[in-house]
Amino acid sequence: MSDLLERLRDRGWRLTAQRRVVAEVLNGDHVHLTADEVHERAGRLLPEISRATVYNTLGELVALGEVLEVSTDGRAKRYDPNARHRHHHLVCTNCRTIRDVPADETTDAPPSGDCFGFRISDVEITYRGLCPDCQAKA
Amino acid sequence: MSDLLERLRDRGWRLTAQRRVVAEVLNGDHVHLTADEVHERAGRLLPEISRATVYNTLGELVALGEVLEVSTDGRAKRYDPNARHRHHHLVCTNCRTIRDVPADETTDAPPSGDCFGFRISDVEITYRGLCPDCQAKA
DNA sequence: TTTACTGCAAACCGTTTGCAGTTCC
DNA sequence: GGAACTGCAAACGGTTTGCAGTAAA
Numbered sequence: 076m077s078d079l080l081e082r083l084r085d086r087g088w089r090l091t092a093q094r095r096v097v098a099e100v101l102n103g104d105h106v107h108l109t110a111d112e113v114h115e116r117a118g119r120l121l122p123e124i125s126r127a128t129v130y131n132t133l134g135e136l137v138a139l140g141e142v143l144e145v146s147t148d149g150r151a152k153r154y155d156p157n158a159r160h161r162h163h164h165l166v167c168t169n170c171r172t173i174r175d176v177p178a179d180e181t182t183d184a185p186p187s188g189d190c191f192g193f194r195i196s197d198v199e200i201t202y203r204g205l206c207p208d209c210q211a212k213a
Numbered sequence: 214m215s216d217l218l219e220r221l222r223d224r225g226w227r228l229t230a231q232r233r234v235v236a237e238v239l240n241g242d243h244v245h246l247t248a249d250e251v252h253e254r255a256g257r258l259l260p261e262i263s264r265a266t267v268y269n270t271l272g273e274l275v276a277l278g279e280v281l282e283v284s285t286d287g288r289a290k291r292y293d294p295n296a297r298h299r300h301h302h303l304v305c306t307n308c309r310t311i312r313d314v315p316a317d318e319t320t321d322a323p324p325s326g327d328c329f330g331f332r333i334s335d336v337e338i339t340y341r342g343l344c345p346d347c348q349a350k351a
Numbered sequence: 352t353t354t355a356c357t358g359c360a361a362a363c364c365g366t367t368t369g370c371a372g373t374t375c376c
Numbered sequence: 377g378g379a380a381c382t383g384c385a386a387a388c389g390g391t392t393t394g395c396a397g398t399a400a401a
Contacts, residue, residue, distance in 0.1 A: 127368085149290055149391095192348075203334060203335040203337065262357090263358045
C-alpha cells in the first residue's frame with residue numbers, strides 16, 4: 076500500500092516521518108480506527124508524534140478522498156482507508172466490530188416510495204447484528 | 214400525540230412540566246432536532262428548563278424506544294420521534310434537511326454477497342443528495 | 352412524606368486551533 | 377531560505393455527572 080504514499084507525493088505532499096507512520100497504521104482491510112487508536116499505534120512506531128498531527132493528517136487524507144470518515148455510533152469518528160471500493164458496513168451490536176461489504180446495484184437502489192424530490196447521489200448502509208464470535212458466546 | 218404522555222405515565226413516569234414540554238417540542242413529522250434545538254424550543258414554552266433536564270429526558274425517551282437517535286453527520290446527535298414506523302433518512306448534502314422515507318422489504322434486504330457470518334437484525338440507510346430547494350438554487 | 356426529578360456547575364471526551372519552533376525540498 | 381509541517385497547550389462543542397434543592401404522587 077505504499078502507492079498511497081506515492082499518490083500523496085504526486086499531490087505535492089511533503090513526506091514526513093509522521094505522515095508515513097499514519098499511512099502505515101491505516102494499511103489493511105477492514106480497518107476502522109478512531110483518531111485516538113491511530114495516534115496510539117502511530118506512537119508505537121514514532122513515539123513523539125502528537126495528537127494534533129494525527130488529526131491534521133487524517134483530515135487531509137479525508138479531504139483528498141484517500142480515507143473515509145465513518146460514524147457508525149454516536150462516539151468517536153472512525154477512519155476507513157478502503158476508499159477505492161464502494162462498500163457498506165456490517166457492525167456488531169455487541170463488540171462493535173466493523174466489516175466492509177461491497178456495494179452493488181441492489182444495495183444502492185433508491186427507496187421505492189416517495190423521495191420528496193431529492194436527487195440522490197449516494198447511499199450509505201449500516202447493517203447491524205451479531206458477529207460470529209458474539210453469536211457463539213451468546 | 215398526547216398518547217405519548219399516556220404511554221409514559223403507564224410506564225411509571227412522573228409527568229412534570231419539563232417532560233411535557235420536551236414531548237411537545239418533538240411532536241410532528243420529519244422532526245430531527247438536536248438536543249440544543251430541543252432545549253431552545255422547550256425554553257420558549259418553559260423558560261427555566263435546563264439543558265441537563267433536556268438531555269436526561271431525551272436519554273430516557275431513547276431508552277424507552279419512544280425516540281430514535283440519528284447521527285447523519287459527525288456533529289450533534291439528532292432526536293427522531295418517529296419510532297413507530299421503520300424508516301430511513303434522506304439527507305440534503307447542502308442544507309442538511311432530513312426527511313423520513315418508509316422502510317420496506319427492498320430497502321431492508323441483507324447484502325447480496327458475503328456477510329462474514331453476521332446475523333443481521335437491523336438495516337439503517339442514509340440517502341444523500343440535493344433536496345428540491347437546493348436543486349432550484351444550484 | 353417520600354422519592355423521583357430538576358437545575359446548576361463542573362467535568363468530560365473527542366476534536367480544533369493558534370502559535371512558536373522545526374524540517375523538508 | 378522559505379514554505380509547509382509539527383508539537384504544545386489552550387479552547388472548543390456536545391454531552392454527562394454529582395449534588396443540593398424541589399415537587400409529583
